[in-house]
Amino acid sequence: MSTSSSLPRTRVGVWLIGARGSVATTVVAGCAAVTAGLHRPTGMVTETPPFTDCDIPPLSSLVFGGHDTVDCPLPKRAEALAAAGVLPYGLPSAITAELAAADREIRPGAPTAGDATRTPEELIAAFAADIQDFVRRCDLTRAVVVNVASTEPVPTGTALPPSSLYAAAALRAGCPYVNFTPSTGLHHPALTHAAATSGLPYAGRDGKTGQTLLRSVLGPMFTQRALEVRAWSGTNLLGGGDGASLADPSAAAAKNAGKERVLTDTLGTTPEGVVHIDDVPSLGDWKTAWDHIAFDGFLGTRMTLQTTWQGCDSALAAPLILDLARLTARAHEAGLFGPLSELGFYFKDPLGDGPPGLGEQYAQLLAFAGRLRGRMRGGGEAGTAATAEGVGRGSDTQMDPQAEERRPSGPLGGHPSAGEGECR
Secondary structure (H helix, E strand, O other): OOOOOOOOOOOEEEEEEOOOOHHHHHHHHHHHHHHOOOOOOOOOHHHOHHHOOOOOOOHHHEEEEEEEOOOOOHHHHHHHHHHOOOOOOOHHHHOHHHHHHHHHOEEEOOOOHHHOOOOHHHHHHHHHHHHHHHHHHOOOOEEEEEEOOOOOOOOOOOOOOHHHHHHHHHHHOOOOEEEOOOOOHHHOHHHHHHHHOOOOEEEEOOEOOOHHHHHHHHHHHHHHOOOEEEEEEEEEEEOHHHHHHHOOHHHHHHHHHHHHHHHHHHHOOOOEOOEEEEEOHHHOOEEEEEEEEEEEOHHHOEEEEEEEEEEEHHHHHHHHHHHHHHHHHHHHHOOEEEEOHHHHHHEOOOOOOOOOOHHHHHHHHHHHHHHHHOEOOOOOEOOOHHHHHOOOOOOOOEEOOOOOOOOOOOOOOOOOOOOOOOOO
16 A cells, blocks of 8 residues: 555655664665565555555655665675575565665764764764765755664763764754664754754654563553552563674663663553663574563452563564654655654654553554644645644644755754765
């Protein structure tokens, strides 16, 4: 089923931070496979009936690029993922042209060991120039920057961590920003003013794909049934790049903060128990998440619930990232700006004010779909009933009638310079 409009559309960029990782490769491969009719859009919420006629960009209009610090070409990375069972057998050879095209649009990321001489301002300017060059050469209407890089440790001091440098560059380039990781991104205090005055929509953080997805469903269940949760403990076994990065206790703490916050928000209290994250390299892109929940029933009768979630991180994350890129691009086109709290359905730690339970978040997302349906291209009001009824409660997103004309200078001042080259 296609949710896109039959009217002509120009192309929309998706600029991925961590563009040669497993998640990003699955995003590019998945978009190509669904566009070509090779596979169904399983897991893509935007391809379900409630999003029909929301005028979100069709998958065929998306153009991919990004930053990464590694140089493994996307076709080779896709072959490795197919060998591991993450991508369907034979898919990389069927979409070699699409993978190669995206790979040509990937630029070197930073900071690396050799970047000690470049200041944060120089890095931000360079990243922003890469993004604007991508938009210009590929003749894109707009581009959305999405962070899918490995989790970084919680920053100390005032220096901007890499995720925040990329986020600042997105604002500098005039692009909406989505943080699908628990890394700092726009949460850094130095970027608060820049984000608030950018005139851009942004969303995040930390995609809700497995264990926390279950928690956001089960937490409200216990609360609504008046069952007292005494303890909630969990274990995550995973490999791949994320497993290696989360072996760092500081990075694991950043990841667990969102998992714990969901329980606190849905239960109204913080139960005993912690989540242990173990790096098991042999698991590769697969993970097992186990939860043990101890709760009291009527007359204090003690009971337990155990859950086991076994899944593939990249296959779980990729459809959500495509959803988020399309919805955020459409919000930008409609003249919305500020935190997109209506997209909390997708995140462990959503921006803005919104409900913590998955059911309520889904209702808010549907209201957002109605809001987009009621907006004409370019930010005008369509005057439909969906506009009045589709605005979700607690929304922080605002309407900006001049969003198309304004291009913010971004954080730390300055403007990026246009690059050279030709989009293929």
